[in-house]
Amino acid sequence: MKKTYLTACALLIFCITTLCQSYVPEWKDSKMKVKPVVDIKAYAFNVSDVKLLDGPFTAAMQADVNYLLKIEPDRLLSDFRVHSGLKARGEKYGGWETSGLAGHTLGHYLSALALHYASTGDKEFLKRINYIVDELDECQRARKTGYIGAIPNEDSLWLSVSQGHIRSRGFDLNGAWSPWYTVHKIMGGLLDVYLYTNNAKALKINEGIADWAANITANLSDTLFQKMLVTEYGGMNDALVNTYAITGNKKYLDLSYRFYDKRILDSLAAHMDVLPGKHSNTQIPKVIGSARRYQLTGDQRDKSIADFFWETVTKHHSYATGGNSNYEYLSEPDKLNDKLTDNTTETCNTYNMLKLTRELFVTNPSSALMDYYEKALYNHILASQNHATGMVTYFVSLRMGGKKEYSDEYNSFTCCVGTGMENHVKYGENIYYRGKDGSLYVNLFIPSVLDWKEKNISIRQETGVPSTDKTVFTISAKQPTSFAIRLRKPYWSNGVTVSINGKPQRSVVDNEGYIVLKRKWSNNDKVEFITPLHFYTQSMPDNVNRKAVFYGPVLLAGVLGNKEPEPSEIPVFVTSETDPGKWVSPVSNQPLVFKTAATGNSKEVNLIPFNTTADEHYTVYWDVFTPQQWAVQQKIYEAKKQQQQELEARTVDNLRIGEMQPERDHELTGEKTITGDEHNRKWRMAEDSGYFSFTMKVDPSASNTLVCNYWGTDNRGRVFDIYVNDIKIATEDLNKYKGSKMYEIAYPISLDLTKYKLTAKIKFVPKAQNAAGPVYGVKIVKGDVSKLINSNQ
Numbered sequence: 001m002k003k004t005y006l007t008a009c010a011l012l013i014f015c016i017t018t019l020c021q022s023y024v025p026e027w028k029d030s031k032m033k034v035k036p037v038v039d040i041k042a043y044a045f046n047v048s049d050v051k052l053l054d055g056p057f058t059a060a061m062q063a064d065v066n067y068l069l070k071i072e073p074d075r076l077l078s079d080f081r082v083h084s085g086l087k088a089r090g091e092k093y094g095g096w097e098t099s100g101l102a103g104h105t106l107g108h109y110l111s112a113l114a115l116h117y118a119s120t121g122d123k124e125f126l127k128r129i130n131y132i133v134d135e136l137d138e139c140q141r142a143r144k145t146g147y148i149g150a151i152p153n154e155d156s157l158w159l160s161v162s163q164g165h166i167r168s169r170g171f172d173l174n175g176a177w178s179p180w181y182t183v184h185k186i187m188g189g190l191l192d193v194y195l196y197t198n199n200a201k202a203l204k205i206n207e208g209i210a211d212w213a214a215n216i217t218a219n220l221s222d223t224l225f226q227k228m229l230v231t232e233y234g235g236m237n238d239a240l241v242n243t244y245a246i247t248g249n250k251k252y253l254d255l256s257y258r259f260y261d262k263r264i265l266d267s268l269a270a271h272m273d274v275l276p277g278k279h280s281n282t283q284i285p286k287v288i289g290s291a292r293r294y295q296l297t298g299d300q301r302d303k304s305i306a307d308f309f310w311e312t313v314t315k316h317h318s319y320a321t322g323g324n325s326n327y328e329y330l331s332e333p334d335k336l337n338d339k340l341t342d343n344t345t346e347t348c349n350t351y352n353m354l355k356l357t358r359e360l361f362v363t364n365p366s367s368a369l370m371d372y373y374e375k376a377l378y379n380h381i382l383a384s385q386n387h388a389t390g391m392v393t394y395f396v397s398l399r400m401g402g403k404k405e406y407s408d409e410y411n412s413f414t415c416c417v418g419t420g421m422e423n424h425v426k427y428g429e430n431i432y433y434r435g436k437d438g439s440l441y442v443n444l445f446i447p448s449v450l451d452w453k454e455k456n457i458s459i460r461q462e463t464g465v466p467s468t469d470k471t472v473f474t475i476s477a478k479q480p481t482s483f484a485i486r487l488r489k490p491y492w493s494n495g496v497t498v499s500i501n502g503k504p505q506r507s508v509v510d511n512e513g514y515i516v517l518k519r520k521w522s523n524n525d526k527v528e529f530i531t532p533l534h535f536y537t538q539s540m541p542d543n544v545n546r547k548a549v550f551y552g553p554v555l556l557a558g559v560l561g562n563k564e565p566e567p568s569e570i571p572v573f574v575t576s577e578t579d580p581g582k583w584v585s586p587v588s589n590q591p592l593v594f595k596t597a598a599t600g601n602s603k604e605v606n607l608i609p610f611n612t613t614a615d616e617h618y619t620v621y622w623d624v625f626t627p628q629q630w631a632v633q634q635k636i637y638e639a640k641k642q643q644q645q646e647l648e649a650r651t652v653d654n655l656r657i658g659e660m661q662p663e664r665d666h667e668l669t670g671e672k673t674i675t676g677d678e679h680n681r682k683w684r685m686a687e688d689s690g691y692f693s694f695t696m697k698v699d700p701s702a703s704n705t706l707v708c709n710y711w712g713t714d715n716r717g718r719v720f721d722i723y724v725n726d727i728k729i730a731t732e733d734l735n736k737y738k739g740s741k742m743y744e745i746a747y748p749i750s751l752d753l754t755k756y757k758l759t760a761k762i763k764f765v766p767k768a769q770n771a772a773g774p775v776y777g778v779k780i781v782k783g784d785v786s787k788l789i790n791s792n793q
Contacts, residue, residue: 367513658682
């Protein structure tokens, strides 16, 4: 990703699992030897049966396609060949492709190529697919074990696993970074190639990997296997279940049951929310595997796991975008108010939650499932891409005043770049479903054409949602055909109306949340579906006065410009009105652009769909005050302002760190230091085995306090000592400060260190294998100011 040095370092510590394309049952799918044993009530259409028409989703797809064509397969294949004893044909890419998760991107890339080829028939994508599969086949034959991979030291790793030597701290297995994660990515990509392009060689390679996995784990006891599953293992159970369904070989189903993390999944089966403190996206793929296995086996434990997990995450751990997690981890249920940071809602999480939603829908179709799907698709997945460049986000910041950070093309192959390759070429996969009874579910209002080969008809959907409230379906049929159309009644619209060929119809919503239109359809029949659009809000579960504003299906963002706003500049609503439609008004001649009145501490602010924001700062959550509450809040702001003024009055010296002349004036020196500029301020830090020091004025007759500014984020590896006149006064660990805000931390200085002195030497020294800083500002203040500072945090 296009991250700062600080965030990039943090990302390399993370391990995020993602799930390559999961399979959802299709009607009479001949590729599946094992058929579901449970009642499938809704069948997916193949992506080849759905074509997108012009609209925002098509634009996002094209931006993704442009990027996919820039990727060189030989560079993704580089270490696969080298580790197989073959000569590389290209230089490997950067990001995680040069670290412990090398090779994972190739699996996502295969899935993205296969999905887009199936959707469009673009032969360039098929050419790339076949080339990569042939290369992987050569690698597998050269290895002679069935395994193919690109992670560092993989041969010694897997040998130790096969011998029963298992150690893990969560994201490592015998010192390797989640190696099963990468195995799963490759299997998922190969399965997609087989399913969407009929490449039998891809299936054969996948079976070879599955057989290898069985062989190296064959001698592991259940205890050792469970110990191994402490590490993130991706969706190995899902890949193995689908390999079983395609081949009919039960050994793959049996192995999928071994990839069952009892610590987590048994608790979920018992309807216990053990998710607080857990890494979100380590868990989601396990649950997808359970949902798919339930379809093939009827295992009620798997069903219970999937149902409870979806309900728990979507209703108690999710934000207004449909995304979840902060710093990739889930917290206490319904406790999100203090977790609005730059590191909320990892994109891969939502990618996987949408897959889980699809798996649940086929056995229990409901508008509630599709309401969530639509919310997350519009407001997280579509919002995760820069539509001009095709680059994607890792996290989507929900900090009030935050902004998105995007990947770059060749040096940030994180997990979310991999899933991002897939996200934007498969928008057609969930718009329509075939009911068991031959009906048609219409789940999403996206311009598209369905080619329903079974009935020899096509259905064209033209919609202006969310710009307008009208959707029109046109039937093309060679002969009249009887079936029911089920239109999802969206949660965001009241007073919907339906007409067929201009004649109004009864809009009765069935138990699944759909309006059912059953008749014999003829050529050029038209269904007009009106879904009135209005404003509504969603509050933080633990703060009813902090609200996100929606218009129809889209989350709105207040646009705050290219400069990061100060905390006092974050807009609020001050109103006695409860209807959000009275808080904002349309901007003339600009569809989906609204404006606020000058209110609270802000000037007029424009609101636009969050999925159209790009590089600007924004807010999607707003604090809402009544006039009476605002009067009280202003007094709180004024008290804090007075405290800050008192702090300034007691300041002896102030170093604007990172600026050339102030640093010269303070005699700054150091080794292995770097500087940067974020959050409207410059910073400096010292890397491992470096330092930086400077001279500050002090009051010789009074006690002094060193005050430093740090930005709260994932600051792992930021432990350092602070010295005054060569005496250590503190050891700081910046990872304590998690909120995406500026922290002001006070360090009292013993009077003995500054008595009778006019200046003091301040020095920052990192602990071994750590960095010191980044430090955004330094002050020397007279006396004890801890109460002033603590009240301002």
